[in-house]
Amino acid sequence: MQLSFDADVEEFRAEFVRFLDEHLPADAAAGERPGSTGDIPEWARAWQRVLFEHGWLVPGNPPGYGGRGAGILQQYVHREELARRGIYENFNPQGSGIIAASLLTFGTEEQKQRWAAPILRGDLTAALGMSEPGAGSDLAGLRTRAVRDGDVYVVDGQKVWTSGAHDADVLLTFVRTDPEAPKHRGISALIIPTDLPGVERRPFASVCDPGDLDFNEVFFSGVRVPAENLLGPENQGWRVANGSLGHERNLLWTSFAVRLDGLLADFHPVGPVQEDRYATLALDAQALRLLGSGAVAKAAAGEDDPAEMSVLKLLGSEAVQRASEHALAAAGGGALPHPDVTARHSPFNVDESAPGWFERFVRSFAGTIAGGTSEIQRTIIAERILGLPRG
Known part of the structure; x- marks a missing residue:
């Protein structure tokens, strides 16, 4: 078992780190994300163009479309460095991660130039x-x-x-x-x-x-x-749809891992019950990273397993939801009024710099619905991994 990356992957990481050190705008880590995922602030458009032009927007894309033909392991360390600095990958994530990716996979050359490239540059959403x-x-x-x-x-x-x-x-x-x-x-x-x-x-x-x-x-x-x-x-839209939802499948779990890390950092348990819940969630986070790393290694070796991605999606989304729920319970009633009262008004032991726990808990449901509900993931796991008959 190899628990480290090869030299070429680490060099790829180092090159990206040097790029971030040289080009990253101050707003990238501190800028507030708009409520609409179809709205890209002007500073973010400018930053997206810089990423696009240097091939760092979606490294797995071909040159000329915001990437550099990077492999799955290189794409993984790219995400890892963005997460380490708290940088949003994209303000129109469905645009670059699903729609432009679908155009690159299924579109004509004219469609790629007309829509995919402008979406990736941030000219269109x-x-x-x-x-x-x-x-x-x-x-x-x-x-x-x-x-x-x-x-x-x-x-x-x-x-x-x-x-x-x-x-x-x-x-x-x-x-x-x-x-x-x-x-x-x-x-x-x-x-x-x-x-x-x-x-x-x-x-x-x-x-x-x-x-x-x-x-x-x-x-x-x-x-x-x-x-x-x-x-x-x-009449081949089903194939396009499966491709659309599968474009970021191998690395989807990393977004849940980042969110889980943030929740655990802000949630300070008090007493044996909360400490037990915290320990379980910490184990979930570690299991997610280990299983995800194994899946990435398989994908890098050409052994892509969509059913295995269902396990990661289910584990990650529900672990985030449990962490949010336990933190909300620890915050007590002071965390419930919304939107004016946040965790910082609670007398309980919750990090005052953290966002409102009520909002974080409610938002966690999106993760168990978007990209295939937990029920759908369980059905896929039952049929394709456990071999159970169709119900």
């Missing part, structure tokens, strides 16, 4: 139109339709929970193009500019903060989308 009111976690149950009419698709339907849509320039939208086909086979993916007639975006508040507008309802009423905006072959 993008949102992901998957969930619908009657098909939240079941993409195959979507009802938004796109009917071919000459050189356009006419789109009608609704999406919901579309993060950042009201600030986004384009939407990667999954639509039904063949209602007669089996539900997994009649789906297509369209890039829909948000300024087209018939696109209506309605942001709505979350329970965490009524002033934090990120979620959206998006309505399509006779929207005429050029057929050239089709991403991948018609």
Whole structure:
């Protein structure tokens, strides 16, 4: 067992550290993240362009698209250094991590130049139109339709929970193009500019903060989308969707590890019950890192295992949720009023510099839903790892 990186990976890390020392703006670590994931502050756009131009935005991408063709281990140490400095990877994460990545995988050269490169540079922002009111976690149950009419698709339907849509320039939208086909086979993916007639975006508040507008309802009423905006072959959207959600799969667990480290640093247990809970969470954090490191090593050797990623996603998201819940309980009633009262007003032993525990607990539910709910992850684990029959 090798518990260290090879010299080439450490040199890659050292090169990135030198780049950060030379170029990192002061705002990168201290700048407050906007409530909308479709909104990139001007300083962050400038920083994203610098990362893009030097190949440090998404190192695994090809040169010319914000990367340098880095391998999985190099991508891992890149994330590790960003986390060590508390730097946001991106202010439009679905844009660079999912939508631009999908364009690079499934798009034509014209589509890559038209949308992927500008999204990665920060010139455009993008949102992901998957969930619908009657098909939240079941993409195959979507009802938004796109009917071919000459050189356009006419789109009608609704999406919901579309993060950042009201600030986004384009939407990667999954639509039904063949209602007669089996539900997994009649789906297509369209890039829909948000300024087209018939696109209506309605942001709505979350329970965490009524002033934090990120979620959206998006309505399509006779929207005429050029057929050239089709991403991948018609009726092959299921393949595009699986690719979209899988682009950052191998390293998704690292974001949960960083959040868990932050929660544990701010949570100071008092008494045997809290200390026992803290110890369990610390063990969860260590298990997540060890299992994740093993998965990264397998991926580097070409042994990609999607089911193993479900274990990491389930472990990481639920450990963060448990840590938030235990810290909230330790903070006591003073942590519950929201949004004006935070943990610093509580008489309990909670770090005064930490954000409100109530908000952190409520936000933890997003991790157990986005990217495949915990229930879906358990089903994948049951069927593909444990070999249990389909229920």
